[in-house]
Amino acid sequence: MGDDFASGVLVAAVRRVLADDGVAVGAAAVSGAHVPLAVKRELLGGVAAEHGLLVLLRAGAAVLRERSDPLLAALHAAAGPADLLDRWARLERFAHSRHRVAVQEMGVDLVRADHVGPRGEPPQPGEDALILGLLTGLMGAAGARGLTVTAGGHTVYADGNFREPPPDLAQWCFSWSGVESRPFAGPGGADLAARARHLLADDPARRWTLRDVAAGVGVPARSLQRRLRHERGFTGMLAGVRAEAAAEMLRAGPLPLGVIGFTCGYADQPHFTREFRRRTAMTPGQYRAAFAVESRT
CATH class of the missing domain: 1.10.10.60 (Homeodomain-like)
Known part of the structure; x- marks a missing residue:
């Protein structure tokens, strides 16, 4: 989520989700395609300081309520974890994102990844929490069942619930027991x-x-x-x-x-x-x- 269109879409969605859940957010408007990095960090840093990182984890996953947005709908439609991370990497390229999810290991039942930024400019904890929450929600939507997520070696999601995260949560591991495939719902009798x-x-x-x-x-x-x-x-x-x-x-x-x-x-x-x-x-x-x-x- 750098200074790009993805920031405009996702930051605006996060603000709405937080407001709907009764979390006070700053008055600065988020509109258009671009959101300055300082505005985004002020929003996420303020929420993290006032309410904690757990709120941002939950807010990231709750952004999926807004699937009417075409960008979020395209992410939500992923057919499994590998397809989801491929889509996320394309989104980062389109967005020229300052931060990216660097996949370190991709297995049949787990993914290990780091959330990284430019040299000397790592993502802030609030940014880590928000993206981790969003990807956790998207993993479930992509069919991952029995999903467990760890950050910095601590379990932050299990049994369908988020848990209090550690301060340093830039190293992630998603593991699952199986992936539910989506049946083709097209016109079966057609050519x-x-x-x-x-x-x-x-x-x-x-x-x-x-x-x-x-x-x-x-x-x-x-x-x-x-x-x-x-x-x-x-x-x-x-x-x-x-x-x-x-x-x-x-x-x-x-x-x-x-x-x-x-x-x-x-x-x-x-x-x-x-x-x-x-x-x-x-x-x-x-x-x-x-x-x-x-x-x-």
Whole structure:
């Protein structure tokens, strides 16, 4: 959460969650795409000093109440812990985040990670607590069952409840007993290509593979590949679905371009610009401007 669009979305959501829970927050407004680092730190540092880090852990998880926000909805849709952390890494790239979650170990039933910042500028405890709480909530939403979370060697989440964290909580371990998969809810009787397209469009933020989609629609990967030849193959279908989703969001309103690019599954802002222009002959900004002019005429 640096000086970027992610700060604008997440800090505003945290303020609303804290206020709803009766936690007094500062009067400084949070609006637009960018939030100065000093404003964010003043908010989180003040809450931590007044109410403790446990409140921020809980607030981070409670941000998921606001899944109507497309950025949070894209994170919430993750299919398992590995997919969630892949999405989080893309979000950090789009946001040019000062802080990042550095995964040290990824196993079938655990993840070890550090929350780090620029040399000599580590995240503050309130920032650690907020992001740890958010990722804990997202891990559960991604299907992790029997989830236990430790920070600095202390258990801070178990049996569905947060516990008082230690002062130093920048080193994390998430462990779980199993991962509940999400069934494909697309039109079962539709043409195979249409079913694949529906699956991709339902979650364009995911890093899809041909094997993933084939499993989702219930056919071997080679069978799906043959059926998608008229769509310029799986890669062509995925690129088309992402461009269509991005175009729809660009037409829908003034969302930051970074939010749109992340939500639609692009790796970073240059990738979004390059691939969208390849499909539409316009950059995302040009497309939005052209649609605005067309709407006024």
